[in-house]
Amino acid sequence: MRREAQILLRLGHAFDHPVNVYHPEGEYLCGYLVRAGGAV
Numbered sequence: 731m732r733r734e735a736q737i738l739l740r741l742g743h744a745f746d747h748p749v750n751v752y753h754p755e756g757e758y759l760c761g762y763l764v765r766a767g768g769a770v
Contacts, residue, residue, distance in 0.1 A: 734767035 743749075743759040750756055
């Protein structure tokens, strides 16, 4: 069974927590606000 999902918001760290371009794994504070729909 398949379900539809919609990403409403991408959550991340505060602006005073910079991420080094040579170490992108430093962006560990992340998440998504997702709305799941009915079965397709």
